[in-house]
Amino acid sequence: MLNALQVLTTVCVGVMVGVEFSVSFVMNPIFNALPEDSGQLGRAHGGRMLGAVMPFWYIGSLVLVAVWAVAGWQRPGAGLVVTAGALLIVSVLMSVLLLVPINNRSKTWTPENRPADWKEQSNRWDRYHYVRVAVIIAAFALLVTALTRA
Template sequence: MQDVLAVTTVVVVGMLVGVEFAVSAFVNPIFDRLPTESGIAARSDGARVLGRVMPFWYIGSVVLGAVWTALAWGGEGAAQAAAATGLLLVSVVMSVLLLVPIASRSATWSSTAPPADWKEQSKRWDRYHVVRVGVIVLAFALFAVALALA
């Protein structure tokens, strides 16, 4: 049971890292190269679509990590799983406090009448997102180490 949970957690968090890395490294830079109206529409649509999915993915990852940590407590890899879960919790707090407010606003942007500071808001979101990606990459690496030790 614990092995299945560990592998599931690594796979789920690994896919989360992949999606978030792709947004940071490829998707948003592509959106930024589109004509202004198209770029705003793309970011707005991305915020709406991912805004519906990502909360479940992040919270689900934290729950998987917490259950794995509880089951492994006192055993090999438990400390790494606990640290990884803590980092995922940090990423959730970062999301709620820093990223979600900007994403919620951008989800309502109209390409014909964007706010005057839409570029600054997008750049701020991108900077916060890069930090969050770093946090979840580290969490993923710790989960992988925990799986190898288990």
């Protein structure tokens, strides 16, 4: 049963990493290259869509890691799982304190109502997101390492 939990957790976090990585390095560059207001509209739509799903994914991943840490406490790699959990907590805090406030504003923007500094706010979100992606990649790497030690 612990093996199934370990694999499920690793896959869940890994897919989340893939989605967030693709937002930074695939989708946003595509949106930024679109003509006129299309990119801003695409980012707003992405913010609405992913903004509805990601809170459950981040918290669900954190819960799975916590269950793995408790269930596998006496097993090799437990410290790695706990450290991965701490990194996921950092990613959730970053999301709530830094990224969500910008996302909540930007997902309602249209070319008619966006603020004058919308590009600056989008760039700030991107910078925070790069750091968050690095944090969750580190958490994923720790989980994979712990899985190989199990």
